[in-house]
Amino acid sequence: xxxxxxxAVALRVLRQLRHDPRTLVLxxxxxxxxxxxxxxxxxxxxxxxxxxxxxxxxxxxxxTMFLVTSITMLRERTAGTLERLMTMxxxxxxxxxxxGIAFGLLAVLQATLVSALAFRVLGLDVSGPKWLVxxxxxxxxxxGSTLGLFVSAFAQTEFQAVQFMPAVVFPQILLCxxxxxxxxxxxxxxxxxxxxxxxxxxxxxARTADDQLDARFALxxxxxxxxxxxxxALGAATLRRRTD
Amino acid sequence: xTAPAIRVQGLRVVRGGVPVLPGLxxxxxxxxxxxxxxxxxxxxxxxxxxxxxxxxxxxxSVEVLGHPAGSPSLRTRVGYMTQSPSIYGxxxxxxxxxxxxxxxxxxxxxxxxxxxxxxxxxxxxxxxxSLSGGERARVSLAVALLARPELLVLDEPTVGLDPLLRRxxxxxxxxxxxxxxxxxxxxxxxxxxDRCDALLLLREGQLLAEGTPTExxxxxxxxxxxxxxxxxxxxxx
Numbered sequence: 001x002x003x004x005x006x007x008a009v010a011l012r013v014l015r016q017l018r019h020d021p022r023t024l025v026l027x028x029x030x031x032x033x034x035x036x037x038x039x040x041x042x043x044x045x046x047x048x049x050x051x052x053x054x055x056x057x058x059x060x061x062x063x064t065m066f067l068v069t070s071i072t073m074l075r076e077r078t079a080g081t082l083e084r085l086m087t088m089x090x091x092x093x094x095x096x097x098x099x100g101i102a103f104g105l106l107a108v109l110q111a112t113l114v115s116a117l118a119f120r121v122l123g124l125d126v127s128g129p130k131w132l133v134x135x136x137x138x139x140x141x142x143x144g145s146t147l148g149l150f151v152s153a154f155a156q157t158e159f160q161a162v163q164f165m166p167a168v169v170f171p172q173i174l175l176c177x178x179x180x181x182x183x184x185x186x187x188x189x190x191x192x193x194x195x196x197x198x199x200x201x202x203x204x205x206a207r208t209a210d211d212q213l214d215a216r217f218a219l220x221x222x223x224x225x226x227x228x229x230x231x232x233a234l235g236a237a238t239l240r241r242r243t244d
Numbered sequence: 245x246t247a248p249a250i251r252v253q254g255l256r257v258v259r260g261g262v263p264v265l266p267g268l269x270x271x272x273x274x275x276x277x278x279x280x281x282x283x284x285x286x287x288x289x290x291x292x293x294x295x296x297x298x299x300x301x302x303x304x305s306v307e308v309l310g311h312p313a314g315s316p317s318l319r320t321r322v323g324y325m326t327q328s329p330s331i332y333g334x335x336x337x338x339x340x341x342x343x344x345x346x347x348x349x350x351x352x353x354x355x356x357x358x359x360x361x362x363x364x365x366x367x368x369x370x371x372x373x374s375l376s377g378g379e380r381a382r383v384s385l386a387v388a389l390l391a392r393p394e395l396l397v398l399d400e401p402t403v404g405l406d407p408l409l410r411r412x413x414x415x416x417x418x419x420x421x422x423x424x425x426x427x428x429x430x431x432x433x434x435x436x437x438d439r440c441d442a443l444l445l446l447r448e449g450q451l452l453a454e455g456t457p458t459e460x461x462x463x464x465x466x467x468x469x470x471x472x473x474x475x476x477x478x479x480x481x
Contacts, residue, residue, distance in 0.1 A: 008346035016334045019371065080330030085295045088347050089319040241314065242300045244259055
């Protein structure tokens with residue numbers, strides 16, 4: 001593993017984003033727009049907005065980075081740049097870490113922007129520390145990125161890659177406890193939700209909103225972190241130097 | 245006689261149940277510009293991918309600069325240009341070269357030199373996506389040249405280029421060989437064969453012939469290499 005190469009990859013991905021201002025604007029503006037819609041839909045002081053606003057804010061980066069990373073990585077595979085890099089002195093982890101850093105930084109920007117809007121303008125309130133919401137959002141972005149990298153190996157076209165979003169992301173959002181508390185779910189759904197990383201990502205955000213930074217919160221963070229490590233390992237396993 | 249830069253023995257590659265290379269053996273002399281010629285689908289790219297170590301292999305051995313193909317120690321010593329330009333369309337030419345130079349551990353100045361080598365100095369700040377196909381191929385070639393590797397493996401580097409540029413690139417290839425590099429250059433155009441020191445003629449995954457252009461002419465009694473190739477195909481039948 002080489003820091004020089006990792007940073008080279010991160011810088012390159014950021015430069016690619018800079019040349020694509022439309023994507024950049026979409027990544028930054030869409031979460032803000034959705035947060036505004038949410039506030040207008042339920043009303044500034046409604047318990048629903050207060051309850052849903054924070055978790056949603058922390059889950060946006062997960063969704064965005066999942067999509068952006070899986071497409072970027074797919075392009076790397078189909079354009080032959082991955083094959084070229086595999087003949088060069090680059091370690092697989094350099095590539096994955098470089099992607100993680102670049103999209104992590106983008107997530108910092110995204111989460112900071114939408115948090116500033118939600119907390120300062122839209123009247124969203126949390127009992128726990130606000131910086132922790134941003135930090136969790138960035139962590140979720142890295143989780144999204146690593147999962148996106150992993151699933152990109154199973155897509156041959158960008159059409160397929162886009163379909164992985166409803167396939168991999170939507171069920172997790174439905175089952176994480178945001179719409180229906182996990183205690184109220186049918187048993188089989190609750191059992192499934194135990195194995196989905198977003199369940200823990202959501203729980204950590206909900207606990208931050210309620211200022212319940214207890215042992216369960218620590219477990220949530222530990223599970224999400226382990227899922228990132230696992231996804232990186234699985235992602236690295238899909239990056240083969242030799243292919244057919 | 246120095247050891248060959250590439251030694252392929254009984255190389256077998258199967259793709260989708262079909263043997264693409266049923267058992268190929270050949271050598272590339274160190275310091276030569278060797279042409280890998282054959283029609284589209286003859287297995288040129290597969291052989292090249294096996295040499296740079298990215299092709300799954302079913303049998304046989306490929307030795308490059310004294311090491312098994314794909315060895316980590318070769319990754320700084322071998323330059324590879326894929327058939328379709330493997331560069332980032334959403335970056336400028338200079339940004340592409342700067343990235344690959346960093347990965348290869350080369351100082352930024354090598355990027356300028358590589359850009360001059362392929363005569364693209366004027367296009368440095370253009371987005372790759374806005375370049376023509378030929379220009380993109382040259383950026384891709386420049387990336388392979390970055391590290392001034394001991395072995396350069398180029399998959400159809402001159403396809404679609406105008407004759408003047410093609411001549412310049414072949415001169416560049418020979419200059420690089422004079423400086424001590426070995427070049428393996430694939431092409432499906434026979435008129436490029438004459439520019440090579442040695443030839444490997446491939447057809448349907450089999451080595452049809454190897455030798456210098458002069459040797460092939462003498463063997464087939466054909467002054468024209470295109471005709472010599474045809475004669476060889478017919479003799480095999």
